[in-house]
Amino acid sequence: MAGNMNANYDLPQGVERLKEEHRKVVKDCKGQITHWKKVEKDYESLQERLVTLPDKLSYDIMVPFGPLAFMPGKLVHTNELTVLLGDNWFAKCSAKQAETLVEHRKKHVKNKLDDLHKVMKNFQSRAGFTEDLEKMTNDNGDFVDIKEKVEEEEAGTKGKHRVAHKPKSKPKEEYVVQLEEEREEEEEEAEGEDGESSKRVLSEEELWARLDELERMEDEQDERDRMDSTDTNGEDTSSSSSEEEKEAEAGREAQVNGQSQCENQASVSHIVQVNGIAKPQHDEEAKEDDDEEEEGSSLPTIYFCHTVEPKKVRINTGKNTTLKFSDRKEQKQQGKRKKKNGKTNSHSIQEHHKITSPSDIYRVFVDVLNGELVPRKSILKSRSRENSVCSDTSESSTADFEERRTFFGRAQSHDDATHSDASDGITEEDSPSISLYPNGRFEAFSGTVVEKDPLPSSIPHLTIAPPALPTIPERKQEEVSSEVPQEPIKRVSKFKAARLQQK
Amino acid sequence: YLIKLSEKIQPQCKKLSSKKVVKSMSARQKLEAQLTENNIVKEELHLLDSQNTVYKLIGPVLVKQDLDEAKATVGKRLEYINGEIQRYETLLKDMERKSEQHREVLASLQQEYQRAQGIPVAKA
Numbered sequence: 001m002a003g004n005m006n007a008n009y010d011l012p013q014g015v016e017r018l019k020e021e022h023r024k025v026v027k028d029c030k031g032q033i034t035h036w037k038k039v040e041k042d043y044e045s046l047q048e049r050l051v052t053l054p055d056k057l058s059y060d061i062m063v064p065f066g067p068l069a070f071m072p073g074k075l076v077h078t079n080e081l082t083v084l085l086g087d088n089w090f091a092k093c094s095a096k097q098a099e100t101l102v103e104h105r106k107k108h109v110k111n112k113l114d115d116l117h118k119v120m121k122n123f124q125s126r127a128g129f130t131e132d133l134e135k136m137t138n139d140n141g142d143f144v145d146i147k148e149k150v151e152e153e154e155a156g157t158k159g160k161h162r163v164a165h166k167p168k169s170k171p172k173e174e175y176v177v178q179l180e181e182e183r184e185e186e187e188e189e190a191e192g193e194d195g196e197s198s199k200r201v202l203s204e205e206e207l208w209a210r211l212d213e214l215e216r217m218e219d220e221q222d223e224r225d226r227m228d229s230t231d232t233n234g235e236d237t238s239s240s241s242s243e244e245e246k247e248a249e250a251g252r253e254a255q256v257n258g259q260s261q262c263e264n265q266a267s268v269s270h271i272v273q274v275n276g277i278a279k280p281q282h283d284e285e286a287k288e289d290d291d292e293e294e295e296g297s298s299l300p301t302i303y304f305c306h307t308v309e310p311k312k313v314r315i316n317t318g319k320n321t322t323l324k325f326s327d328r329k330e331q332k333q334q335g336k337r338k339k340k341n342g343k344t345n346s347h348s349i350q351e352h353h354k355i356t357s358p359s360d361i362y363r364v365f366v367d368v369l370n371g372e373l374v375p376r377k378s379i380l381k382s383r384s385r386e387n388s389v390c391s392d393t394s395e396s397s398t399a400d401f402e403e404r405r406t407f408f409g410r411a412q413s414h415d416d417a418t419h420s421d422a423s424d425g426i427t428e429e430d431s432p433s434i435s436l437y438p439n440g441r442f443e444a445f446s447g448t449v450v451e452k453d454p455l456p457s458s459i460p461h462l463t464i465a466p467p468a469l470p471t472i473p474e475r476k477q478e479e480v481s482s483e484v485p486q487e488p489i490k491r492v493s494k495f496k497a498a499r500l501q502q503k
Numbered sequence: 504y505l506i507k508l509s510e511k512i513q514p515q516c517k518k519l520s521s522k523k524v525v526k527s528m529s530a531r532q533k534l535e536a537q538l539t540e541n542n543i544v545k546e547e548l549h550l551l552d553s554q555n556t557v558y559k560l561i562g563p564v565l566v567k568q569d570l571d572e573a574k575a576t577v578g579k580r581l582e583y584i585n586g587e588i589q590r591y592e593t594l595l596k597d598m599e600r601k602s603e604q605h606r607e608v609l610a611s612l613q614q615e616y617q618r619a620q621g622i623p624v625a626k627a
Contacts, residue, residue: 082558082565086544087537087580089573090558090565091551101547108543 015134022127029120036113043106050099054079150210359498507616524598531591534584541581548574 056078063073081098083091093101548557548570557573558565568576 083547085547085557086540087577088560089544089548089568089577090560091548091555092558093551093555097551097555100550104547104550105543 012134012138015130015137018130019127022123022130025123026120026127029116029123033113033116033120036109036116040106040109040113043102043109047099047102047106050081050095050102054095148207150207150214359495359502521602524595524602527591527594527598531588531595534588534591538581538584538588541577541584545574545577545581548577 057076058078059075061073061075062070065071079094081093081095083093083098083101085091085101551557551570553570555570557568557570559568559573559576560566
């Protein structure tokens with residue numbers, strides 16, 4: 001920032017100097033132009049005199065005698081003129097010949113005048129260009145600030161995540177904590193949205209401190225994840241942790257802007273790890289960040305936030321569990337953020353967070369429960385292809401999330417994905433909807449493929465449509481937010497039924 | 504200290520060279536003016552015919568000259584002027600190069616000086 005500021009200061013100074021020089025040149029040109037115009041005038045009057053001179057044989061004139069006196073005299077041989085040709089050369093010639101010479105000289109003078117005019121115009125245009133340049137630089141039209149805001153709050157919430165490392169107990173606590181966090185995030189987001197501009201005031205130093213804190217939290221989270229996750233998960237976590245770290249680093253590098261949107265950065269570290277999907281998640285997060293970025297820059301600033309992927313609680317459900325639901329916060333934030341990014345990772349996972357009973361867990365990991373008992377990844381994929389219906393975003397939850405992650409990992413920049421997802425998640429989040437979503441979502445897991453429909457619902461999200469991801473329409477899900485779960489009835493699992501009964 | 508001295512020397516050298524540059528520049532400009540003037544004279548002589556007598560001003564005396572002679576003389580003068588201009592141009596280029604070298608040396612010396620300054624500061 002300092003560097004930019006300096007550059008900004010230098011620019012006006014340089015521009016001022018340039019302008020001064022331009023003005024100087026223009027002044028000189030004008031002076032010369034006036035001079036040559038005078039010369040031209042003289043020549044014209046001389047021409048006149050030459051024309052009239054031979055009219056009379058002799059003229060009575062007052063002859064200058066020295067510098068102070070005149071004497072009456074006569075002008076004779078009116079047709080004979082001694083002309084100075086230049087460089088100490090003289091020529092005797094008649095009036096008419098002299099007139100020709102004068103014409104010839106006038107040509108030269110005119111040429112010079114024209115050149116001077118051209119120079120003056122050039123410099124004037126140059127001055128105009130410098131002015132335009134100055135305006136442009138002031139507007140910073142081409143500059144885009146990329147700011148990443150890291151919320152300290154998340155750090156606080158992250159602390160809560162620290163729970164016993166027992167695999168079973170952890171998920172619940174995590175979910176609970178996550179829920180809390182999400183709520184906090186929601187609040188923060190709301191605040192942030194309202195006072196986006198005001199929040200940007202966060203000092204860089206604070207943000208850096210926050211970033212460090214968040215990174216620490218992430219590392220801790222990773223460790224916990226590792227402990228909980230199975231071998232496969234462990235790999236994921238390691239990868240995700242590394243990714244998280246990378247993201248954190250990236251986030252740090254980016255300027256942190258005061259927007260609350262960046263809050264999610266902290267949560268970014270919570271990489272949702274799905275078997276082998278960790279990477280995509282990062283992408284998603286990154287994408288989410290992109291969403292955030294794009295939003296708000298009053299100057300064109302891109303607020304990069306490591307979107308907090310819905311943490312998936314790792315539950316050892318047997319086969320593939322390790323699903324961490326991203327915090328709702330992330331989702332919420334994502335939803336709120338501009339959704340320029342087409343990629344809406346909208347992982348509706350948010351809803352999953354609410355795990356208050358074992359059934360919740362099953363709900364969350366629907367894919368596991370489905371008859372297929374296949375890793376969600378595969379389930380999603382197959383489902384997506386099978387189900388063309390755009391079920392509600394609920395699917396976007398874990399299942400979508402995973403798939404999206406994969407997609408994102410392939411195709412887009414992290415930012416876009418994360419932003420979109422986050423936004424999706426956020427939009428969906430509203431507390432009242434949460435209850436609905438979990439139900440719907442889980443149902444989605446049951447096999448509904450999240451299709452583009454979610455997109456329309458998710459409106460806030462965006463535009464996405466990650467083109468990169470080809471087959472999976474689920475991507476579009478980002479919608480997580482508003483869609484109404486349409487799950488295919490056939491997929492409803494017994495658990496879902498149980499849930500429905502419960503709710 | 505040595506560095507400081509050397510740095511001081513450099514700007515002086517540059518200045519000296521720049522004076523020369525200025526001088527040669529002004530001389531070159533004069534020559535250019537003469538060049539244009541003689542061109543005009545040549546053209547005007549061309550416009551005249553032999554009936555007109557041509558004079559050359561040598562000191563306080565106007566000396567009659569033949570038109571053709573005058574034309575030849577003016578032509579020669581033009582060539583001479585062109586040659587002078589070229590000579591001055593080469594001189595200017597050389598001087599520019601020298602001054603650039605001086606500037607480079609000066610810059611390097613400045614860097615060393617700053618480094619030397621930084622080290623003592625660090626030590627302190």
